[in-house]
Amino acid sequence: MTALLTIDDLRLRYPGRGFRSASPEVLRGISLEIAPGETLGLVGESGSGKTTLGRAVLGLANPTGGSITFQGEDITRLSQKQRRPLAKRLQVIFQDPYTSLNPVLQISEILSEPIVAQGVSAADSRKTVSRLLDQVGLPSNAAQRYPREFSGGQRQRVAIARALALEPRLIVCDEPVSALDLSTQARVLDLLVDIQRNTGVSYLFITHDLSVVRHISHRVAVMYKGELVETGPVAEVTTTPQHEYTRSLLLSAPTADPDLQRERRALRRRLREAAA
């Protein structure tokens, strides 16, 4: 299998405040691959480094070691200018639909901006905008509105449309549904799966929610304290976890069934008492 994205021994340490003060490493040698059309779910608790990994792929954080290869091209350390052509192939959907859309721009401006930046005429970009709105299930009159006029789920659709504008090969999804309501969450996930089926785009899907991961991922990678502790097909990892951390993660997530949850709680308590 030819990987679309290959991450090899990626390390990252944020610059310290003083001259020599070093902060702890956030990424400690991460290696993973994403195939074309595949969704890789990246799970971990806050501070595990999963968001940093996504930002490193997007060029928003600077790795201190290792490499990121995208479609055969080393994109580990590109200048902003070198990175610009990459926008056509690599896109992002952020967690917070409230801050990922510029509040003072109309939806049409938000959506046409990446297209125009690639040199497409304004008239053509208008057509693309209405196609995109249709694709994410928003009415075409949404183009003339501002982000604040939409609900969270609708905004996240706008963010998805923006990511799709340039027909990318990989979209980094950083917790795209965690800020959404339950019913909206399911619909947005369905939309993402549909889009993947239609376009063959790959997702690096970052989340802390195991049920979301199950829903959308082909494969799952589990991060813990800057390291990858377990990788594998979603069914395997979520049913027969190998790593202890993955196990505790699975047991900790409360399930939406009072009786099942009581069992899980008891199991967890036993495990903890055994450990102690």
Place this chain on the structure above:
Amino acid sequence: MTTTEIDNIAAVSAPEKKRSGVIRRLLKKPLGLISLIVLIVIVLLGVFAQFFSAHDATFTSLQVVNAPPGTPGYILGADQNGRDIWARILVSINVSVISGLIGAGVATLVGTLFGLLAGYVGKKTDAITSWTFNLLMTFPALVLVLVLSPVTGGAYQATMFIFGLFLAPSTYRLVRNLVVGVKNELYVDAARVSGLSNRRILSRHVLYVVRGPIIISVSFLATAAIGIQSGLAFLGVGSTLTPSFGSMTSDAFINVYSYPLQLVWPSVVQALLTSALILLGNAYRDALTDAERPTRAERRAAASAAATRTRMVRARTAGAPDVSSARSLLTVRNLSVGYAQTDGVLKSVVDGVSLDVAPGEIVGLVGESGSGKTQTAFSILGLLPPEAQVEADVLTIAGDSLVAKDSRELRKMRGSVIAYIPQEPMSNLDPSFTIGSQLVEGLMAGMSRKEAKATILQLLARVGIADPERTFASYPHQISGGMAQRVLIAGAVASRPKLLIADEPTTALDVTIQAEILDLLRDLQGELGMGVLLVTHNFGVVADLCDRVVVMRNGQVVETGKVRAIFHEPAHEYTQQLIASILDENTVRTDPAPHSDMRELEETK
């Protein structure tokens, strides 16, 4: 896309249809409109000075020296040199306006340009420019102006140019800090990922967003520049023959005891000019905040307790039936919460809610965002902002009615009978005080400081904090989110409340921590026999903790029932819909990644 969401768009956007711009909003404010008119009138008087005055501003007539106001041809009188005060005021307006324009213009241009660069480009640029602007701030500007006066010839325009540079640091700081804030916004990241050039990001995203505060600062800079010019002229720096408010004041100051009015005229006009500028700036800021308010309101819908006053709960009707049973810990009947809109219409967010919590019972209050669940919880706690209009037939805790209680009585209840656990652990601790001191404060009413400390240390140990002494002395930023939530729980149960209201107590936490906190809550509830009202949108949490569930939607209760019943046999359509959207643990994505096709595609490239 469901039809409900499309409906929502229409519904939400309806009042927004006539989306008035900031300028229009500004003109709608009486203060904004008046100050704008005053400003325009003053500026026009200056621009067309020669049409409004009978004499040249520098023309002296010895016949009218110190003539009183009303002298023919000299409306405001003449000064000590026999010059027309009115004519001089008109010319002074021009000098002031030009000074304001130059000073504020230079400061804004320089400050904005370098502020953008420093905030956006990187740490090194930031360090260098910040250092340079700090230098500018320490530099004695007057020295430079005087030293350079042979070069500038004392022309006030050149002087104001120099002072513009010295005013620039304030704009620089403002813009830089705004940009640093905006730079970390996700939409700027998104723009970068979208392949936008730095210039485009700066001009379109960053500058566009920070322009409001810059425009406001311009009004202050202009006043400052006008003040500086008149101050310098008062001191006699520069040409003394150019009429300006400062030189007029200086002339009049000499004669203040003989002709005090001569001092009043320039002062009044200058004050009018500057106050119009400032009030216009203020009105613009208000217009800008108004424009931003909807987004903020949404983001902080629950957190808008921007007041220390407590909202009293009003009885809906006199003699409402007392349905609170002796067994019930919390009884709520027909509770509504509304907020008056700017157009005077009351917008209801909670509408006729009734619910009960029995002693020792955990009741889940479930609903999506905007369902009114948090507003319901806060109205029970008496923590809604004063704008809220709260009414209820019955609102009783442990047999004690909250209706018509004043804020002091409510506060007493909050300290003892009823307690609260918030959602976001970090933001709910005062960053400036140690954990211990904030927790002790709540107990000080009933016991000595020593006792309170002992109680809190004991509690900290009880909520699972390994080193209570150390945590007691720590500041909030020194502990983790999970610890902070334990601290808040300790704070809530410190007074051994009968009713605990928890607002999404685990939403901000990682799943592993969430599980521990849930365990802790259950244990404490068992020990203390508290009734708990648990506000949440997480059905996993509901399943874990709750005995009964109240489902809310659009401010109303749609269904109430035992936890199993809700999960297994939801009666209401909405509840069914909610239960159905729960991502099933058993469905795992099985369709294979279509990488085979893609590989072919890759290979043909």
Place this chain on the structure above:
Amino acid sequence: MIVYILRRLGAGLVLVFIVTAITFFLTHAANIPVANNILGAGATQDQVAALNAKLGLDQPIIEQYINWLVGVLHGDLGISYFTSEPVASGIAARLPVTLSVVVVSLIFTLVLSVILGVAAASKRGPLDVVLQGIATLSFIFPAILLGIILVYVFAITLQIVPAVGYTSLAESPSGWFASIILPAIVLSIAGIASLAAQIRGSLIDELGRDYVRTLRSRGISDMSILLKHALRNASGPAFTTFSLLFISLFGSALFIEKIFALPGFGTYAYQATIQGDLPVMLGVTLFSVLLVVIVNLIVDLVSGWLNPKVRVS
């Protein structure tokens, strides 16, 4: 902590070095005929040259600056060209005057703006509007007019304070206070408005924060929340304004000194600059930069103390 203070002071010294250098070279560029100004009476070329030699003005510019720096390191700031007074004693005599006025004025400003800001933030509505009106009015009210009114009422009519001049604190504390009270009030007037607005704004922000609600949920009194918790957290941004205020008040002291005939630092600096009295200009520059550095350091230390997060370890 001490390392931090020393480092900041070190950075301040670099700033002093650069700012005085700029002043020095700009003054030279402006080419003020110092010798002619001093000698006056149709001085001959020879006399001018002799005086220039005496003042060291015939040396290369760089050397003159280095000489000055060396002098400063030995504690010698030079002698005024015009009043023959050693610059150090000149500053020592005048700085306390201006500092007295500025510091007392800052205390007024602080106290009044906290009262106004807290009142406006906690009692929103009509009172807020009235307070804002007062604040705006005070901002635009001409200081000169206020000065003359105060002098007329308190000095001339009531005769409870002097109209001009300065009495040193050592000489008579009550005389000192009487001699600076009016100037300090006049100087305060503009700052109160901006600082009160600042405090009001950050207090309103602070009162909207989550922890305020949590504190209330524990039954803590409104007064304690407002004055102990919210005010302390709101004071951070206000303190930054405070340091800017100090700088601006120090600058505007010149006008006050004129009206009240105070022998202060501003007048000293102004006269020196007009005449091209280079040693005084440099001394004045040095001290004003140092003052700004120290005030900024104090403000940072205080706001560090107020905000445990940025507290220097």
Place this chain on the structure above:
Amino acid sequence: MKYTHGLRAAAAAAGAVLLLAGCSAPSSSPSSAAPQTLNLSIQAPPTNFTVGDWSGGDSTLFTSVYDSILKTNVKGEATPGIAESWSYSPDKLVLTLKIRTGQKFSDGEPVDAAAVVASLKQTMKEPSYSAQLATISDVTAPDATTAVITLKTPDASLLSKLGGVQGGVGAPKVLTAKSSSLDPVGSGPYTLDKSATTAGSVYTLKRNPGNWDASSYPFETVKIRVIQDPTASQNALKTGQLDFGGVNPDQVSQFPKSQFTTGTSLPQAVGAIWLADRDGKIVPALKDVRVRQAINMAVDRSSIATKLVAGAHGTEQLVSPTGAAYSADLDKTYPFDVDGAKKLMAEAGYADGFSVKMPSTVVSQAYDATIAQELGAIGIKVTYDTVPFQDFFAKVYGGTYGLYFMYNGFSGDDASDLNGSTSGAFNPYGTTTPELTELLAKANAAPADKQGAAFGAVNKYLVDQAWAAPILSSTGPWVTTSRIKYTPPVTPSLNLLPFGVAASN
């Protein structure tokens, strides 16, 4: 005070005037109820106290710490000082001074003829006074109580100069020492109290009971503040922080009779546009006498004197109206006549006028606009440079300006007035004519009874030649607190003799 008072500059030590000076102080010793402190103000601080180097406004400070060879009393007469008597040789070229014995400098050294010689020689050397003492060829001290001044040409104003700053005598040991600039060692009626003095802002004088004339100076302490702002000094006067000040006529009523004494000063100074560049070095037009005359005709003296400066009189002469050289007829030489002035300008070849730069100082500020306008009416376009007063004379000597407005304080004698008007700051380019030189020489050498007429001829010549454009001679009201007895002097701001203690009722 609104600069209505004159500016003493006859001795080049010019400055803004707040004080008037004179003599005939009460010789009675101060009563026990006498005020201990006299509070005065000056507008500009002195640059230093070194003998011969004194410049800056008011000379009261200098003449208080240094005794002078002679003294000038309130009537403007030369009276004994360090020299208890003096005599001229018949040819008026040798002045012999008999030095008083028993006087001591504040460092304990005796005041003798050698000190007098050293001080006078020092003053002659310094640029500030060298021009004014240029008539002196030598000074010698044949013995400890005799000093002899030899002159190149007779100088009728010499005695007056020796009674002023130029006659100041300091201790020879520290005469030129650096310390003397702030720490004067003299034998005057007062000593400088350094502990209560801040150079540039407050000067405190302590009475020197050892001075031979101590009884003329009843105040234990004299505190002299530098107050630049006229309103501030008026405030200080009203609150009693100052004991003396000049005010505008319309302000007199603000000082209640119960607390203040008021009066009107003698003519103190002449305010004139000094047409200094009579050789046309930087303003060629001024070389032409017709241009200078045109300027004289363009100025509306009587209006300026009555409207701009209440209480002044228009004048066309540089001498005091109280002196013998003054002639009322001369004030009709150049009546206000714009057309006539224009005609003269055209005749001189300046029909289109010309542009000049003038300095604008605190002293001239009140007149600047009017002067610019009136000169503008005959085609002379005036632009102003703002010049701080301290720099004014330096700039003028530096030859920066062809013409400027300034006051020249009257000295009490025609000789000083006219010698002063033709030298120093009022003749920075040193212009002269053979006729003037001759007229001056004749007048200076004239016997006392003929001097009035002789200087009258000089005066007439200066008026005819439009040497300057005099505008007004100023008098003005003064105010003192009622505990002070003030005697308006002929020569203002010279010394503390006009100040005495009011008789208590």
